[in-house]
Amino acid sequence: MIRRLTGFASIAFAVVVFACPALLGAVNVPPPEFEGDYVLPKTEVPGPRENLLEYVDVSVLVLALSLSVYFVYHKRCRKGVFLLMMVSLVYFGFYRKGCICSIGAIGNVSLSLFENGYVIPFLALLFFVLPLVFTLFFGRTFCGCVCPLGALQDLVLLRPMKVARPVESVLRLLAYVYLGAAVWFAATGSAFIICRYDPFIGFFRRSGSINMIVFGACFLLVGVFVGRPYCRFLCPYGVILRQLSRLSKRKVTITPDECVKCRLCEGSCPFGAIETPTAEWPGETYRVNKKLLGVLILLLPVIAAVGVWAGGFVSGSASRVDARVRLADRIFMEDAGTVEGTIDASLAFRASGAKVEDLYSDADAIKAKFKTGGFFFGGFVALVIGLKLILLSIRFKREDYIASRAGCLACGRCYSYCPREHVRLGNVASANGGGDL
Amino acid sequence: MKDNMSRRRFLRECCWGGALGAVGLAAGFAASKAAGKDFVWQIDPFKCISCGNCATYCVLEESAVKCVHKHAMCGYCKLCTGYYEPEPVALDTAAENQLCPTGAIGRKYVEHPYYKYSIDEKLCNGCAKCVKGCSAFGNGSLFLQVRHDRCLNCNECSIAVACPSVAFVRVGVDKPYLIKGQAH
Ligand code: SF4
Ligand code: SF4
Ligand code: SF4
Numbered sequence: 120m121i122r123r124l125t126g127f128a129s130i131a132f133a134v135v136v137f138a139c140p141a142l143l144g145a146v147n148v149p150p151p152e153f154e155g156d157y158v159l160p161k162t163e164v165p166g167p168r169e170n171l172l173e174y175v176d177v178s179v180l181v182l183a184l185s186l187s188v189y190f191v192y193h194k195r196c197r198k199g200v201f202l203l204m205m206v207s208l209v210y211f212g213f214y215r216k217g218c219i220c221s222i223g224a225i226g227n228v229s230l231s232l233f234e235n236g237y238v239i240p241f242l243a244l245l246f247f248v249l250p251l252v253f254t255l256f257f258g259r260t261f262c263g264c265v266c267p268l269g270a271l272q273d274l275v276l277l278r279p280m281k282v283a284r285p286v287e288s289v290l291r292l293l294a295y296v297y298l299g300a301a302v303w304f305a306a307t308g309s310a311f312i313i314c315r316y317d318p319f320i321g322f323f324r325r326s327g328s329i330n331m332i333v334f335g336a337c338f339l340l341v342g343v344f345v346g347r348p349y350c351r352f353l354c355p356y357g358v359i360l361r362q363l364s365r366l367s368k369r370k371v372t373i374t375p376d377e378c379v380k381c382r383l384c385e386g387s388c389p390f391g392a393i394e395t396p397t398a399e400w401p402g403e404t405y406r407v408n409k410k411l412l413g414v415l416i417l418l419l420p421v422i423a424a425v426g427v428w429a430g431g432f433v434s435g436s437a438s439r440v441d442a443r444v445r446l447a448d449r450i451f452m453e454d455a456g457t458v459e460g461t462i463d464a465s466l467a468f469r470a471s472g473a474k475v476e477d478l479y480s481d482a483d484a485i486k487a488k489f490k491t492g493g494f495f496f497g498g499f500v501a502l503v504i505g506l507k508l509i510l511l512s513i514r515f516k517r518e519d520y521i522a523s524r525a526g527c528l529a530c531g532r533c534y535s536y537c538p539r540e541h542v543r544l545g546n547v548a549s550a551n552g553g554g555d556l
Numbered sequence: 557m558k559d560n561m562s563r564r565r566f567l568r569e570c571c572w573g574g575a576l577g578a579v580g581l582a583a584g585f586a587a588s589k590a591a592g593k594d595f596v597w598q599i600d601p602f603k604c605i606s607c608g609n610c611a612t613y614c615v616l617e618e619s620a621v622k623c624v625h626k627h628a629m630c631g632y633c634k635l636c637t638g639y640y641e642p643e644p645v646a647l648d649t650a651a652e653n654q655l656c657p658t659g660a661i662g663r664k665y666v667e668h669p670y671y672k673y674s675i676d677e678k679l680c681n682g683c684a685k686c687v688k689g690c691s692a693f694g695n696g697s698l699f700l701q702v703r704h705d706r707c708l709n710c711n712e713c714s715i716a717v718a719c720p721s722v723a724f725v726r727v728g729v730d731k732p733y734l735i736k737g738q739a740h
């Protein structure tokens with residue numbers, strides 16, 4: 120019996136090796152014609168989630184964004200903000216399992232802008248655009264109330280600590296680099312790194328690679344002490360929202376009317392987003408900074424040029440993110456005899472019968488794209504650093520305690536620290552007669 | 557001072573309009589080729605080399621990829637090379653003779669000399685051992701597919717990243733499967 124099977128196998132093996140009928144779509148064994156009343160079972164194809172439910176997702180997003188404006192501006196109510204945040208966490212996080220999200224949609228949008236063959240689902244596009252438009256009108260209420268990643272971090276923030284300004288500024292540069300890299304790799308069609316390295320999605324799905332879960336757990340642990348570390352130092356979408364929020368029509372104000380400079384709110388923001396009144400600079404500092412500013416502005420093109428050069432320089436190694444580039448390298452090395460043996464990918468490539476020349480020219484085209492992208496990436500990062508330095512040497516005039524336009528996540532925590540807020544709520548009488556609002 | 561303020565405001569308005577325009581432009585450009593339907597991941601069974609990554613790389617504990625059986629292509633072989641170990645002790649359904657590590661394939665006599673093989677999806681882990689056996693020596697009627705009742709439709713499928721033969725493709729939700737021998 121066994122011999123019969125091995126015999127069968129070796130004949131079949133010979134057939135496969137010499138004719139590869141299964142690969143060509145032919146069959147080795149003709150399907151039988153049954154004499155009895157045997158009916159062929161159907162191959163089950165359980166469908167995916169209803170397309171219709173996507174409209175539900177978009178509606179929930181719009182509703183949540185609108186409610187966020189209501190709670191942040193009209194009600195000025197941290198409780199409402201918190202509740203909305205929890206609902207979003209449950210819906211977009213645990214129910215929708217973190218996909219699709221606005222942050223990851225950066226990848227889809229970049230790919231669709233630069234890759235003609237890619238068709239972006241409307242869902243991803245809307246998730247990308249809607250929070251941006253809301254931010255242009257109302258600041259980052261998306262971050263405070265809707266984003267599930269932000270919500271998860273907000274939830275674990277139990278012992279907020281202050282992060283020194285300079286440290287915060289430097290760490291924030293990471294987010295710009297991350298955004299640049301994410302667009303770069305997505306635009307070349309190589310990877311969606313935002314999705315790949317999303318630290319919290321493992322919690323939403325309650326499964327995932329162990330490395331990412333540990334990574335996410337570390338983030339949450341840090342997040343107990345440092346308010347929303349991902350949002351402040353890494354989130355690439357947050358970078359876009361920061362800039363749009365600088366221009367927003369409305370902005371979060373700590374006080375409902377006027378700042379009485381009581382300093383009560385000073386330490387209330389766990390995200391370092393409250394800006395204090397600035398002092399006049401001593402003449403000496405002023406002169407030094409003025410000179411520095413001049414030098415920096417003159418230096419900006421140089422900094423940018425260095426960035427462009429560096430971006431082009433790293434593009435070669437960066438292109439190995441792309442699977443096709445890696446495969447081409449591998450095949451080249453195998454053919455040149457510089458590596459021993461084969462890997463699954465090279466075996467699969469050779470079995471597919473595709474031409475090596477095509478693979479090489481593909482890889483070269485991808486590498487060329489990486490080079491162009493690298494110039495932009497490097498230039499972008501360098502410009503960000505240069506502009507940051509310039510901003511640091513300018514003194515902005517501020518007389519009140521205000522929520523920074525860029526950094527405020529519209530969480531509503533500081534409201535209740537302001538005595539004017541308590542006057543507004545009627546908890547206390549105003550010093551000048553009361554109830555005059 | 558007042559003049560200064562209004563100039564600043566004007567500048568601000570211009571920037572605001574510019575930003576809105578930029579967002580609109582990017583969105584419009586992307587929208588010009590956006591699709592009203594969503595896309596899902598699927599395995600092109602003709603590209604799959606049965607490497608086994610599907611069983612381990614899915615973000616789900618139990619992979620969303622399972623083996624399916626296109627019965628119309630099956631030879632109903634008595635000696636199924638997708639079912640039996642290359643050197644089985646005996647040609648019966650005892651566990652030691654089976655290729656499938658989880659015993660997910662059922663074997664039933666139909667009529668002489670034909671046997672029917674069926675996959676118990678609850679047990680299958682998508683390891684592709686049977687697929688390898690069937691496509692090497694049989695008709696290739698066993699192959700892997702992403703099961704959409706299980707798949708989370710990740711924006712970037714983790715298996716697609718790990719797939720050595722680039723067999724994962726995005727397909728429209730209206731035709732979410734790539735079943736062999738069927739037009740798509
Ligand atoms: S900064 Fe990013 S992660 Fe944080 S709330 Fe905003 S969009 Fe979400
Ligand atoms: S609302 Fe207040 S506490 Fe919250 S992020 Fe803005 S400034 Fe900070
Ligand atoms: S051999 Fe692997 S792929 Fe085939 S049925 Fe068993 S578990 Fe599924």
Ligand code: SF4
Binds near residue numbers: 706707709712
């Ligand atoms: S899209 Fe996600 S859930 Fe579906 S098969 Fe890929 S990794 Fe698994």
